[in-house]
Amino acid sequence: MRQRIKDVQHESARFRSRAIVGFLLIAAALSVLGLRFAYLQIDRHQEFSARSDQNRISVRRIAPTRGLIFDRNGVLLADNIAAFRLEVIPEQVKDMPRMLAELGGVLALSDDDVERFNALRKTKHGFESIPLRFKLSEDEIARFSIERWRFPGVDVVPYLTRFYPRSDEFAHLVGYVGRIDAADAEKLDAVRYAGTTHIGKTGIERSYENDLHGEPGYDLVEVNVDKHPLRVIEHVPPTPGKNLYLSIDSRLQHVTMEAFEGRAGASVAIDPRNGEVLAMVCVPSFDPNLFVNGIGKVDYATLLNAPERPLLNRAIAGAYTPGSTVKPYLGLGGLELGLRRPSDTVFSTGEFFIPGQSRAYRDDKKGGHGRVDLVQAIAQSVNTYFYSLAFDMGIDRFSSWMGKFGFGKPTGIDLIGESAGVLPSREWKRGRFNQPFYPGETVIAGIGQGYWVITPLQLAQAASIMAAKGVRHPPHLVRAIQDGLNATPMPVPLPKADPSIIRNPENWGPVEQGMIAVVNGGGTASGLGKEFPYVIAGKTGTAERFSRSDEGWQNIMDVAVERHEVLFEAFTPADDARIAVIVALEAGHTGAHDAAPIARKLLDTWVKDDDNPAAVAGASP
Amino acid sequence: MTYNLLLRLQLWAVRAIRRPHYDLPLLGALLLLATTGLVTLYSASDLDRHLVLNQAARFVLGTILMFAIARIPPQVLRNWTPYLYAATLFLLVTVAILGQGRGANRWLNLGFMRFQPSELAKLTLPMMVAWFLHARELPPRWITLAAVGVLIGAPALLIAKQPDLGTALLVAASGVFAVFLSGLAWWRIGLIVGAAAAAAPMAWHFMHEYQRNRLRMFMDPESDPLGNGWHIIQSEIAVGSGGVFGKGWHNGTQSRLEFLPEHTTDFVFAVFSEEWGLIGVLALLALYLFIVGRGLMIAASARDTYSRLLAGAISMAFFVYVMVNGGMITGLLPVVGVPLPLISYGGTSAVSLLAGFGVLMSIHAHRRLLPR
Numbered sequence: 001m002r003q004r005i006k007d008v009q010h011e012s013a014r015f016r017s018r019a020i021v022g023f024l025l026i027a028a029a030l031s032v033l034g035l036r037f038a039y040l041q042i043d044r045h046q047e048f049s050a051r052s053d054q055n056r057i058s059v060r061r062i063a064p065t066r067g068l069i070f071d072r073n074g075v076l077l078a079d080n081i082a083a084f085r086l087e088v089i090p091e092q093v094k095d096m097p098r099m100l101a102e103l104g105g106v107l108a109l110s111d112d113d114v115e116r117f118n119a120l121r122k123t124k125h126g127f128e129s130i131p132l133r134f135k136l137s138e139d140e141i142a143r144f145s146i147e148r149w150r151f152p153g154v155d156v157v158p159y160l161t162r163f164y165p166r167s168d169e170f171a172h173l174v175g176y177v178g179r180i181d182a183a184d185a186e187k188l189d190a191v192r193y194a195g196t197t198h199i200g201k202t203g204i205e206r207s208y209e210n211d212l213h214g215e216p217g218y219d220l221v222e223v224n225v226d227k228h229p230l231r232v233i234e235h236v237p238p239t240p241g242k243n244l245y246l247s248i249d250s251r252l253q254h255v256t257m258e259a260f261e262g263r264a265g266a267s268v269a270i271d272p273r274n275g276e277v278l279a280m281v282c283v284p285s286f287d288p289n290l291f292v293n294g295i296g297k298v299d300y301a302t303l304l305n306a307p308e309r310p311l312l313n314r315a316i317a318g319a320y321t322p323g324s325t326v327k328p329y330l331g332l333g334g335l336e337l338g339l340r341r342p343s344d345t346v347f348s349t350g351e352f353f354i355p356g357q358s359r360a361y362r363d364d365k366k367g368g369h370g371r372v373d374l375v376q377a378i379a380q381s382v383n384t385y386f387y388s389l390a391f392d393m394g395i396d397r398f399s400s401w402m403g404k405f406g407f408g409k410p411t412g413i414d415l416i417g418e419s420a421g422v423l424p425s426r427e428w429k430r431g432r433f434n435q436p437f438y439p440g441e442t443v444i445a446g447i448g449q450g451y452w453v454i455t456p457l458q459l460a461q462a463a464s465i466m467a468a469k470g471v472r473h474p475p476h477l478v479r480a481i482q483d484g485l486n487a488t489p490m491p492v493p494l495p496k497a498d499p500s501i502i503r504n505p506e507n508w509g510p511v512e513q514g515m516i517a518v519v520n521g522g523g524t525a526s527g528l529g530k531e532f533p534y535v536i537a538g539k540t541g542t543a544e545r546f547s548r549s550d551e552g553w554q555n556i557m558d559v560a561v562e563r564h565e566v567l568f569e570a571f572t573p574a575d576d577a578r579i580a581v582i583v584a585l586e587a588g589h590t591g592a593h594d595a596a597p598i599a600r601k602l603l604d605t606w607v608k609d610d611d612n613p614a615a616v617a618g619a620s621p
Numbered sequence: 622m623t624y625n626l627l628l629r630l631q632l633w634a635v636r637a638i639r640r641p642h643y644d645l646p647l648l649g650a651l652l653l654l655a656t657t658g659l660v661t662l663y664s665a666s667d668l669d670r671h672l673v674l675n676q677a678a679r680f681v682l683g684t685i686l687m688f689a690i691a692r693i694p695p696q697v698l699r700n701w702t703p704y705l706y707a708a709t710l711f712l713l714v715t716v717a718i719l720g721q722g723r724g725a726n727r728w729l730n731l732g733f734m735r736f737q738p739s740e741l742a743k744l745t746l747p748m749m750v751a752w753f754l755h756a757r758e759l760p761p762r763w764i765t766l767a768a769v770g771v772l773i774g775a776p777a778l779l780i781a782k783q784p785d786l787g788t789a790l791l792v793a794a795s796g797v798f799a800v801f802l803s804g805l806a807w808w809r810i811g812l813i814v815g816a817a818a819a820a821a822p823m824a825w826h827f828m829h830e831y832q833r834n835r836l837r838m839f840m841d842p843e844s845d846p847l848g849n850g851w852h853i854i855q856s857e858i859a860v861g862s863g864g865v866f867g868k869g870w871h872n873g874t875q876s877r878l879e880f881l882p883e884h885t886t887d888f889v890f891a892v893f894s895e896e897w898g899l900i901g902v903l904a905l906l907a908l909y910l911f912i913v914g915r916g917l918m919i920a921a922s923a924r925d926t927y928s929r930l931l932a933g934a935i936s937m938a939f940f941v942y943v944m945v946n947g948g949m950i951t952g953l954l955p956v957v958g959v960p961l962p963l964i965s966y967g968g969t970s971a972v973s974l975l976a977g978f979g980v981l982m983s984i985h986a987h988r989r990l991l992p993r
Binding site: 011012014015016018019022023026027029030032033034036037038040041042044045047048049051052055056222223224225226230 | 760802864879880894902909920926940953
């Protein structure tokens, strides 16, 4: 209070200067703010634009319709049919465990269903509809409709489900689709499969999954912060999967299946001119439709643990001992390698001895067949001839030659799960047992015993190579691929065939003569070729569980199958074959008695339409 | 009768133009700002007409209050000042004891309306500081400063305790600006700022956990993008995605799809930036700067120290709103709940702001008529 009188003039001027300073400071501060805006809106505009779009735009994938599968004549083997499933929108359900319990009282809900549903729920938003039960029956739909008011957020929704009209006839070949499980989901392209519920699990469905699936479409949806869709910005429809036309003739498949009469085994028929598989039958079979919408645990365990193993695709993964069916190939090898001339004979006494050894390798006929040449040796299936030939050939030339018929390695057919089988060889035995190959093993390999393991498909391929006079056409199942039902099916290009494995074409004739004699002359399957318009060439095989030798070969037979197997291979017309067929049965008296009649029934059906242009060119629905 | 009324209206109009009670540039700028606010709110609320009409009603109420205050001579205001200040303190204490509000004791229920005493403080505090300094020797010395410190500190701390850091900041700032404008020596300013900076870390201990989180998030919002960092990140996305020209009115997806929280209140500036881009932002900042500058011009031409300091403090405090809000939505400053003046939805701040401009208008109307 020293100077009570204020200097008004001075104070006003001071205020003025302070106001100016204050204004400049404010202007500077706002400029900093403006620069900050400029930094965000110019320098980082692109980044934030992207993040803004990422915020607001969500992609909803639309699953494509799966491609159909037809046989060579356009008979539908895998169809999509309309069905109904139960879907739940979790956020509309107040008490999920209670709802599920109550729903279980209205229609059947298995633990599997609930487990899958709960697993899916973890990966989806609460407003997304999640399937709970597939393939509702009409009865279930009716019952649910009455009780529907009790279940808000639960609805019956139509969808397309896979249906296999031929049921067990194509269970192994066409395979089946099943619900995508956690293991599948890990391997799949998450974007491509975002809307897909099913995937090919076995057979063609699996190996052609890529073609059958199609390309998903999508909706670009604007969503709000809770991911609720508000509007569709862009709609891109899905591209349906491609339709497949198999080389299979479903009529052959049907007749052959019936001819098995439930006996376990497999049959494969191939067109030797191009490798097209005309029939591929496995018995016993199962209904693939059980798997489509989730097979129950009990059903699955029953199928899986059944002693006759219905789930096994015997045609490509069955393990058979070829027995005498290898004899024509070995016989041809003897000629090709210059070890035998067609006229060379062997005297069959009923027993064969390796020089300097006392073990007897027996013929199947006591006392032997007498003096036989190659043709007779094949026709009568004379073991001695082939014991001695295999012995003379030695294991290395033996396995090298037999390998040319495709034994011991997968054929490369367009199915997943093919076995390689075993072609006895020095390398194989070294790798498997770390033991040298003994001459006695070479001898029994000559009659298709010992370490031999083949799949029916391998034998069919070998028969087909023989029928085509040494030319190998890799077997395949898909003949044409069609991009939409209105498009022309595009033939799958055939791989270029290798040159014939036969160096001297004249060598083929005696073997063919032998095989014709099997079926038509006094051979092992004599009479089978009667009343058939073409000449059939064939060979039987009756594989023993153990060698008939008294000497202890049993201990090394562990790779062979459990039971006594019978086989038959054939092709026709013998001179210019258009079909090669093999039949393998896991039990039977002889190849001629049990396997050959099945092959004949197949051929009888085939011959009706052989070279019928309408049928062969028929890759159109 | 009608004629008579028309004549009186005409006379009033003539008088208003010749010797306006109201500063027309300031009035025009405020009108422009309020209009911008309504247009922005209409978009930010996703075309909620009800909300916009509500806000418009508050503008009308605020404008009436502004005109009413403009008619009160500054001398009268000065005489009332100590009582108003005392009343404010009383109400703040009352609120602290029995106030109610959403997680914060800010509101006082008067039965017919709810009332926020801290809004009152925005006006009565600078009035009190101006009143106090008016009677003192200027520039102020330490003893005066200490007294002013108490005057500012008491309401500011009461408000900060509510807790309402934003308003406390605004209230304190208006008092501090009055001291600054009174010509406080620069060296004293330097000392005070230095001491404040040294004491700043202590503030951490007095903060609420949510306030600490805001500071943490300010430092690194991406560390918790879905939690505490969400506001800042979504706001920056809104601003940045607006670019130079903006997405256009009602095309701001960040707000329309509700990614941006509080998009009609504290974060409305982000909506504006998203839709109008940098060009709109710069124009808006220029408008704010104009209002501040115009306010300071009015202050400079005021008749006495009280009017000068009060007008100056109100004008500069207005800037603090803009700076704190703009800094918050661009991640330049921590999240503090301060509205964007006359644009953010909310009645109390609009009314108290317009009341403040009423004081400015009054001071303008009673300015020195002759320049020296």
